Amino acid sequence: MKTYYNPTHEYARVDGNIAYIGITDYAQHALGNIVYVDMPEVGDDVTAGEDFGAVESVKAASDLFSPVSGAVVEINEHLIDNPRLINEDADKNWIIKVELTDPSELDSLMDEETYKAHCEAEAKH
Template sequence: MSKVLENLRYAKSHEWAKIEGKFAFIGITDYAQHSLGVIVYVDGGEVGRTVSQFEEFGAVESVKAASDLLSPLSGTIVEINQEVIDSPESVNADPYANWIIKIEMSNQKEIGNLLDAASYQKLAK
């Protein structure tokens, strides 16, 4: 069974969001990294780009597949985790510590559109 953290919110597309004030750190879930296999490439998009909730912002590629990354929340990308770009396999090692982008949220009400840990756990079986 995939690891799910209680303090995060989840998208049905298997991205997570860690909310810190007006910012959100975004990455992929343990379920997603396990399904993809060994991750060999991460594209975090561009700093300064504005994304809408559930809009594609980047991509992740593994030895098995490529997948678009969708932003769980609307906002502006303010930081890309260069460590993940340089060492994509770090997402496999710990998908919750190794976030991909940080956004400044433009609509915190959207958090209510995301799943809590219990709801996501049911989805990711």
């Protein structure tokens, strides 16, 4: 399994043609206590670079941008009643599972090293 990243702090952990999409630990930390996750439904299509839902802290809603295109095959139902699971472990608590339609999209995403540098640069601002 390899993990890819959006500059907007979503990850795609890829296992074969399935991607687990969630937000990074950096993102959950920046958001603070998460009180709601707006998720698509199983069967919906998501498109790379487009929003598929939102995570909301007390203060604000942040749109979620999909790193990949494909069909939603599963949503993390634990997040419906317990959105704070993302604060506890953002890597483990993915938000949606997507069946990839175009694995070549992964080439335009950041790898872990590039993403780490991206976060460090952002934190300095």
